[in-house]
Amino acid sequence: MNPRLPQLDREQQVLHRIERARQRAARIREDRITLAHGSGGKASRTLVEAVFLAAFGNPLLEPLEDGAECTVDGARLAFTTDSYVVSPLFFPGGDIGDLAVNGTVNDLAVTGARPLHLSASFILEEGFEVEALTRIAASMRAAADAAGVQIVTGDTKVVQRGKADGCYITTAGVGLLDRPVRLGVVHARPGDAILVSGPIGEHGVTIMLARGELDIHAELASDTAPVHGLVAHLLDRTTGVRAMRDATRGGVATILNEIATAAGVGVVVDEDAIPVRTEVRGACELLGIDPLYVACEGRIVVVVDGAEADTALAALREHPLGEAAAIVGRVTDDQPGMVLLNTGFGGTRVVDLLVGDPLPRIC
Amino acid sequence: MRFVDEYRDADKARALAARIAALCEPGRQYRFMEVCGGHTHTIYKHGLEDYLPETVTLVHGPGCPVCVIPMGRVDDAVHIARQSEVILTSFGDMMRVPGGEGSFFDAKANGADIRMVYSPLDALKLARQHPDRHVVFMAIGFETTAPSTAMTVLRAAAEGITNFSVFCNHVTIIPAIKAILDSPDLRLDGFLGPGHVSTVIGARPYEFIAAEYGKPLVVAGFEPLDLLQSIYLLLKQLSEGRAEVENQYRRVVPWDGNPVALRAVAEVMELRPYFEWRGLGFISHSALRVRDTYAAFDAERRFTVPGVRVADPKSCQCGEVLKGVLKPWECKVFGTACTPETPIGTCMVSPEGACAAYYNFGRFTRSRVKEATAR
Numbered sequence: 013m014n015p016r017l018p019q020l021d022r023e024q025q026v027l028h029r030i031e032r033a034r035q036r037a038a039r040i041r042e043d044r045i046t047l048a049h050g051s052g053g054k055a056s057r058t059l060v061e062a063v064f065l066a067a068f069g070n071p072l073l074e075p076l077e078d079g080a081e082c083t084v085d086g087a088r089l090a091f092t093t094d095s096y097v098v099s100p101l102f103f104p105g106g107d108i109g110d111l112a113v114n115g116t117v118n119d120l121a122v123t124g125a126r127p128l129h130l131s132a133s134f135i136l137e138e139g140f141e142v143e144a145l146t147r148i149a150a151s152m153r154a155a156a157d158a159a160g161v162q163i164v165t166g167d168t169k170v171v172q173r174g175k176a177d178g179c180y181i182t183t184a185g186v187g188l189l190d191r192p193v194r195l196g197v198v199h200a201r202p203g204d205a206i207l208v209s210g211p212i213g214e215h216g217v218t219i220m221l222a223r224g225e226l227d228i229h230a231e232l233a234s235d236t237a238p239v240h241g242l243v244a245h246l247l248d249r250t251t252g253v254r255a256m257r258d259a260t261r262g263g264v265a266t267i268l269n270e271i272a273t274a275a276g277v278g279v280v281v282d283e284d285a286i287p288v289r290t291e292v293r294g295a296c297e298l299l300g301i302d303p304l305y306v307a308c309e310g311r312i313v314v315v316v317d318g319a320e321a322d323t324a325l326a327a328l329r330e331h332p333l334g335e336a337a338a339i340v341g342r343v344t345d346d347q348p349g350m351v352l353l354n355t356g357f358g359g360t361r362v363v364d365l366l367v368g369d370p371l372p373r374i375c
Numbered sequence: 376m377r378f379v380d381e382y383r384d385a386d387k388a389r390a391l392a393a394r395i396a397a398l399c400e401p402g403r404q405y406r407f408m409e410v411c412g413g414h415t416h417t418i419y420k421h422g423l424e425d426y427l428p429e430t431v432t433l434v435h436g437p438g439c440p441v442c443v444i445p446m447g448r449v450d451d452a453v454h455i456a457r458q459s460e461v462i463l464t465s466f467g468d469m470m471r472v473p474g475g476e477g478s479f480f481d482a483k484a485n486g487a488d489i490r491m492v493y494s495p496l497d498a499l500k501l502a503r504q505h506p507d508r509h510v511v512f513m514a515i516g517f518e519t520t521a522p523s524t525a526m527t528v529l530r531a532a533a534e535g536i537t538n539f540s541v542f543c544n545h546v547t548i549i550p551a552i553k554a555i556l557d558s559p560d561l562r563l564d565g566f567l568g569p570g571h572v573s574t575v576i577g578a579r580p581y582e583f584i585a586a587e588y589g590k591p592l593v594v595a596g597f598e599p600l601d602l603l604q605s606i607y608l609l610l611k612q613l614s615e616g617r618a619e620v621e622n623q624y625r626r627v628v629p630w631d632g633n634p635v636a637l638r639a640v641a642e643v644m645e646l647r648p649y650f651e652w653r654g655l656g657f658i659s660h661s662a663l664r665v666r667d668t669y670a671a672f673d674a675e676r677r678f679t680v681p682g683v684r685v686a687d688p689k690s691c692q693c694g695e696v697l698k699g700v701l702k703p704w705e706c707k708v709f710g711t712a713c714t715p716e717t718p719i720g721t722c723m724v725s726p727e728g729a730c731a732a733y734y735n736f737g738r739f740t741r742s743r744v745k746e747a748t749a750r
Contacts, residue, residue, distance in 0.1 A: 358422070
């Protein structure tokens with residue numbers, strides 16, 4: 013008889029208790045907003061559920077996808093919005109302007125929509141340089157042209173010096189869902205494969221280094237890019253796509269957890285299969301950060317029918333933005349709600365949502 | 376990536392695992408404590424326990440600097456941060472540690488100017504940039520970080536900077552290990568010695584553990600193969616009936632430590648008569664304070680702090696976890712009232728804390744994980 017068995021049973025009971033506690037409705041414990049509420053991790057989710065979902069709750073919002081699907085006279089529209097507070101405003105590979113356009117274009121694209129029109133609202137701090145604003149507007153125009161969208165409406169507010177940090181931008185976008193597909197992480201099912209479209213974490217690490225607070229130097233640029241072309245190419249080539257997400261704040265790990273939670277499935281990923289550039293890995297090793305949680309701005313996570321995985325991979329690799337795409341994991345029926353990682357070292361561990369923020373104001 | 380991948384080679388790990396299994400006597404249980412929180416993190420991050428026989432248990436020790444800070448010290452620091460002229464600087468790990476009146480994050484949301492830094496030198500830089508403010512560095516950590524605090528104070532003194540001080544919470548590892556060894560409910564077969572601390576103090580100070588308590592100790596590095604090799608060395612000592620101090624981390628740790636670092640610490644700091652450790656209580660001569668000669672750089676002297684001792688919450692069993700008497704999941708509030716989002720005890724706060732590491736990474740028994748991840 014194994015003397016450890018009774019102990020394992022007790023451990024199992026504790027683990028079950030934890031899973032039950034994890035599934036309880038969200039409740040905010042803090043009296044005030046902390047930076048953790050903006051992290052994209054557990055605290056953000058709690059805030060969204062306990063405050064916004066509680067107040068606005070409706071069937072279009074409740075799936076908490078990157079964009080909502082609204083039907084108007086038979087036409088299926090995708091609608092989304094996002095705010096940008098990145099610091100610094102200009103960084104290698106981009107600036108707050110193209111980030112604000114690409115981010116919203118991508119939120120539309122991953123719903124399967126063709127992006128059409130964007131709005132742009134600016135909160136400017138008294139004293140902000142007009143020259144900088146002109147540069148930002150020019151890069152927004154260039155990004156919009158590249159994505160085939162127009163910025164058709166907007167707003168400007170100015171606040172006193174010290175009440176904002178230079179320039180914040182909010183964009184919203186509408187797109188047309190003209191393909192006969194309904195995508196959403198809730199559709200993931202056991203046997204599906206999980207792909208990423210390229211090396212992860214480049215935007216987050218670039219921003220971190222661009223702040224100049226760490227004496228680390230690397231040849232890195234943000235991966236900010238519009239993914240609508242990549243998505244269209246993928247959807248042209250395969251019918252097996254169940255869901256897509258762009259892995260921004262909270263990184264790939266957060267998306268994987270959203271898949272596991274929304275669909276009530278298990279997710280298993282292989283660390284060795286996840287593409288990470290050496291510069292990103294090196295910076296993350298030095299700083300004690302896991303690249304799985306670091307933001308990308310031009311990478312998508314795709315859930316696809318397992319039988320279509322190779323077709324989807326080939327399709328992604330045919331597109332310039334997906335050259336380094338990889339199959340990184342699979343959906344299982346074990347451990348529903350959990351993400352497990354086979355480590356490169358040959359062990360396994362749980363990949364949970366982050367609690368705090370390794371890095372505020374990344375986008 | 377060089378200097379990383381060679382220490383994470385799965386083939387070498389499998390070979391070591393076979394040799395470890397061969398050394399285990401059938402029916403015998405082995406309990407080893409990894410003293411350092413960095414080791415705990417490595418064990419979970421890489422899933423190292425998957426390579427160990429079920430009869431080898433790793434017990435997570437008190438070497439997480441954030442986890443041993445008592446609540447009263449957090450309150451004292453928040454009190455300092457509330458002074459209008461003060462910028463309190465802290466390592467990121469410290470931000471969510473709960474005091475009796477909330478964490479640094481809560482204090483920050485309530486208006487205190489608290490900023491994260493990666494090094495005490497960054498705090499000194501802030502002091503230079505803000506001559507009208509007073510910058511306090513929340514100094515925490517074992518002998519690993521004490522030298523950088525000491526060097527920063529020496530530099531501030533040399534530059535004649537007057538708006539900088541440190542709130543010194545540095546602790547020393549040997550008295551904590553001794554407290555664990557003297558604990559009556561302890562059953563340990565050996566120690567994985569803290570690699571980073573040992574780069575400063577060397578391996579010699581551990582000799583009493585082998586000589587007086589008859590327990591083997593292997594100073595271990597922080598990559599997963601370092602730890603597997605160190606576990607192998609511990610088992611080898613036990614199988615040969617030896618109890619010695621061995622140094623697996625020779626590529627970094629000299630037997631006699633780093634004399635320059637030790638001199639800097641001795642110049643700026645001295646032992647306190649006693650200091651409170653979260654969960655372990657008061658341990659004599661277990662922490663450092665700023666010497667009289669550098670009183671101008673001592674936040675405890677510059678600001679009156681309440682210095683109130685806040686009792687650990689009754690339900691919290693961090694003490695037993697830190698001593699290795701309880702596994703994290705055996706604590707009454709683990710995973711329900713006490714989670715990484717709402718930590719009651721400090722073991723749940725830092726990613727190096729035994730409870731947080733177990734909650735985040737290790738929440739599955741080995742057999743369940745193997746089943747779920749089989750390809």
